Amino acid sequence: MIGGKEKSPVIRMYHVHKSYGTKKALTDISLELMENERVFISGASGAGKTTLLKLIYLAEPVTRGQVLVDGMNLSRIVPKRIPFLRRKLGIIFQDFKLIPDKTVFENVALVLEAAGHKRRFVEKKVKSVLRVVGMEDKKDALPPGLSGGEQQCVAVARAVVGNPKIILADEPTGSLDPGSARKILALLDHYHRNGATLLIATHDRELIRRADGRVVHLDKGRLVSHR
Amino acid sequence: MVQIWRRALKDIWANRFLNTITVVTIAMAVLIVSAFGLLSVNFHQLMDKWRNGIRMLVYLKADVSQQDRQALEDRIRGIKGVSGVTFISKEEGLARMKQRMAILERLLEDLKKNPLPDTFEVRLDADALEGDRIDGVASAIRAMAPVEEVVYGKVWLNRFAGLMHLFRLAGTAMGGLFIMAAVFIVANTLRLVLYSRQQEIEIMRLIGATDRFIKMPFFVEGLVQGFFGGLLGLAVLYGLFRVAAVRVGAYLPIGFGEMRYFSSTTLLLILGCTMGVGWIGCYLSLKGFLRR
Numbered sequence: 296m297i298g299g300k301e302k303s304p305v306i307r308m309y310h311v312h313k314s315y316g317t318k319k320a321l322t323d324i325s326l327e328l329m330e331n332e333r334v335f336i337s338g339a340s341g342a343g344k345t346t347l348l349k350l351i352y353l354a355e356p357v358t359r360g361q362v363l364v365d366g367m368n369l370s371r372i373v374p375k376r377i378p379f380l381r382r383k384l385g386i387i388f389q390d391f392k393l394i395p396d397k398t399v400f401e402n403v404a405l406v407l408e409a410a411g412h413k414r415r416f417v418e419k420k421v422k423s424v425l426r427v428v429g430m431e432d433k434k435d436a437l438p439p440g441l442s443g444g445e446q447q448c449v450a451v452a453r454a455v456v457g458n459p460k461i462i463l464a465d466e467p468t469g470s471l472d473p474g475s476a477r478k479i480l481a482l483l484d485h486y487h488r489n490g491a492t493l494l495i496a497t498h499d500r501e502l503i504r505r506a507d508g509r510v511v512h513l514d515k516g517r518l519v520s521h522r
Numbered sequence: 523m524v525q526i527w528r529r530a531l532k533d534i535w536a537n538r539f540l541n542t543i544t545v546v547t548i549a550m551a552v553l554i555v556s557a558f559g560l561l562s563v564n565f566h567q568l569m570d571k572w573r574n575g576i577r578m579l580v581y582l583k584a585d586v587s588q589q590d591r592q593a594l595e596d597r598i599r600g601i602k603g604v605s606g607v608t609f610i611s612k613e614e615g616l617a618r619m620k621q622r623m624a625i626l627e628r629l630l631e632d633l634k635k636n637p638l639p640d641t642f643e644v645r646l647d648a649d650a651l652e653g654d655r656i657d658g659v660a661s662a663i664r665a666m667a668p669v670e671e672v673v674y675g676k677v678w679l680n681r682f683a684g685l686m687h688l689f690r691l692a693g694t695a696m697g698g699l700f701i702m703a704a705v706f707i708v709a710n711t712l713r714l715v716l717y718s719r720q721q722e723i724e725i726m727r728l729i730g731a732t733d734r735f736i737k738m739p740f741f742v743e744g745l746v747q748g749f750f751g752g753l754l755g756l757a758v759l760y761g762l763f764r765v766a767a768v769r770v771g772a773y774l775p776i777g778f779g780e781m782r783y784f785s786s787t788t789l790l791l792i793l794g795c796t797m798g799v800g801w802i803g804c805y806l807s808l809k810g811f812l813r814r
């Protein structure tokens with residue numbers, strides 16, 4: 296595997312438009328992510344980064360254009376298949392989306408339980424992932440009792456616990472000090488090396504400057520530059 | 523499966539207030555519906571006993587010859603609806619009366635002449651006891667020559683049958699109403715639970731949970747609620763039944779047996795129904811909720 300020529304695109308967007316009512320959030324976006332690629336989406340607040348990710352995990356339908364994820368055409372997917380699309384994706388949500396009355400452990404375990412894994416496996420796997428993100432001590436804590444950074448670590452753990460093919464990270468270092476941010480990035484790197492495709496939305500200039508990978512810039516819903 | 527149960531039981535505990543309301547509602551519905559059922563079963567049994575005990579007494583005129591009597595007996599047997607005829611001579615009748623009313627024995631002993639007529643005791647098919655058919659049988663017998671009089675407890679029988687009918691109608695109507703109310707309340711309390719957990723459900727979907735995975739614990743919850751509601755209702759009914767059985771039993775003529783509670787098969791059937799109510803309530807509630 297030299298140069299990655301044999302690699303196929305895992306995410307493809309063709310002339311995608313997205314409006315919320317009359318408000319245009321994304322305009323004519325075309326983008327391809329190759330297998331095991333690492334891509335950063337930069338852009339100011341409101342540029343449409345989160346919206347772009349939402350189109351990929353189908354929290355929102357496109358207004359126009361097409362999105363393909365791992366061969367699935369999201370405009371044609373039957374509702375029953377949506378959970379299976381999402382199991383290929385590990386998503387770190389900008390607002391974490393942790394379930395407040397479930398413990399850290401339960402939050403992370405839910406991904407594997409929903410995918411139908413056996414309890415023994417779930418327990419082992421969740422413990423090891425929590426150890427990797429440094430949250431094993433807090434596994435019985437409830438999310439509201441955690442700091443922003445700790446919640447972010449749990450969100451990362453939940454995103455990677457199912458060994459997803461694609462990781463979508465929305466501001467994964469948004470509420471972290473530089474040290475913790477590096478730790479999270481190292482973690483994402485780890486999964487990247489193991490074959491995952493990374494798509495990271497951020498307005499953290501520092502992160503982008505040091506970014507090892509392609510950077511695309513969104514400005515008011517338009518893709519303006521590739522690097 | 524174990525996980526589904528654990529999730530369901532946790533949910534039940536987390537929403538114990540709403541769950542209690544639901545269980546009590548189901549229990550009340552079960553109590554009312556099965557109370558009607560129980561009374562109906564017991565009335566029915568009582569009536570069957572009574573019907574079997576119903577005899578039509580045919581008094582003969584005095585001095586009917588042996589042949590005429592035999593001929594009459596054959597003719598009565600030939601009437602549709604008659605299942606048996608027994609001849610009771612006046613001597614035999616008197617002896618029976620003495621036996622039954624020991625206090626009167628002396629008095630009866632002193633009688634110079636037997637005041638009782640010869641009698642045929644006529645037993646009837648259950649069919650012949652319905653409605654006015656018994657009147658037909660009676661008048662057919664009355665029209666026969668050596669018959670003096672025919673007596674039977676028709677009025678009471680019909681009144682009782684009418685009452686039963688009304689009772690069963692009311693029971694069915696109220697039962698249906700209460701079951702519907704129970705389903706409605708289960709569906710609505712569950713909807714409250716669902717609303718309070720909308721965010722959680724949305725998150726579960728985003729991380730790849732199927733609707734089935736999300737729904738299963740709710741269905742288990744519905745079944746558990748139905749089961750405990752049914753159990754509670756039947757337990758309360760049993761308590762009331764025991765009290766009532768003692769009271770009513772005292773008024774029942776001996777030989778009419780005692781009041782019965784439901785058989786174990788019926789009890790299981792009722793519990794099955796209440797679990798069904800829980801399930802349907804869940805189904806209705808989730809159907810609207812998860813569609814989007």
Ligand SMILES: Nc1ncnc2c1ncn2[C@@H]1O[C@H](COP(=O)(O)OP(=O)(O)OP(=O)(O)O)[C@@H](O)[C@H]1O
Nearest residue numbers: 315318320338339340341342343344345346347498
């Ligand atoms: N559900 C919604 N309904 C209406 N408008 C929305 C909705 N979600 C986003 N928008 C609008 O779409 C635009 C893009 O929003 P989006 O959340 O994608 O921006 P973003 O780049 O992620 O911003 P940030 O860096 O602050 O997270 C914004 O103008 C926002 O107001």
Ligand SMILES: [Mg+2]
Nearest residue numbers: 344345346389
């Ligand atoms: Mg955003």
